[in-house]
Amino acid sequence: MDKPKLILNQMLDLGGIATKNNFFSPEAKTILGALVHTRKAFNELENQKLIKPINTITKVRNLCQEQFFSISRLGSQFVGRTKEYKWKGATKSPYNIMHESMIRDIALGFLRFYHQFIFEIQYHQSFTNLRPDLFIKMTHKSTMKQYIFLVEVERKKTVDRVINEKLQKYENVLKDFNFKRYNLNAPVKVLVVYANLDFNCFWRPQEYFNQEVRVEIEKLHKQLQYLSSLVRYLPENRYRFLSFYNFYRLHEPIWLTPSGRHVGLLDN
DNA sequence: CAGATATTAGAGGACGACCT
């Protein structure tokens, strides 16, 4: 699939909106290289009216990072997925750019690393009083094996109380949850992706060598260790934790379990 | 005017068609 079509398809999978920064090239050596081709592709798509910028209420500083684009009706026709086009001309800026951007980073990570799966991704799915940021159901193309992930992207000052309460809420609901009633007929895992307020979630891996960034990564790493020490009472097979800076390699065995093991997403 | 961000030109790699 050529690059513009791939971007359109993935953008639809991401709920119809994304930034250029979300679509950076992981293999590039520098941040400039990581974005140059994406810029070109986005500009072409915009010229052909296949995507359009979303008007923002306040002026954005860095266009690549903060300017969201939405796929157009024409764009969804172009890839033959008209039915999935939901962004009915709404041009309001996403309320929380950073959070929206992080969620797309995680979702796109799934799409990029698990080619052998068919995805169903929902952004506003709710189960009783649980509203995960991201609902991901993936089905293996040949074995038909299914996995379900409820993803919480948490950007909070400290890990302890807020996360603890949030997870407590999850566990209260899930401990005697009727999974079948909500069509959750596959193993369900809750993924918690944590960042603090100091970590600039627009940073790409190509910038991680900067001293400034390394300091923040180290802080995040320590905080996740601390978080890990607080969640040991949770069921081992239901929860997985990750620091946000690892978003670009979420297919590796880097997810922490409540007992502190490192596992891959599809492992138990 | 300086620093940040965007565009452009061209190097170089990947891949496939075709020939020997």
Add this chain to the structure above:
DNA sequence: AGGTCGTCCTCTAATATCTG
């Protein structure tokens, strides 16, 4: 099979433009 050529694609480096 192995070699070569051509095309396409993505990256880096240089240059241009924007912004405060």
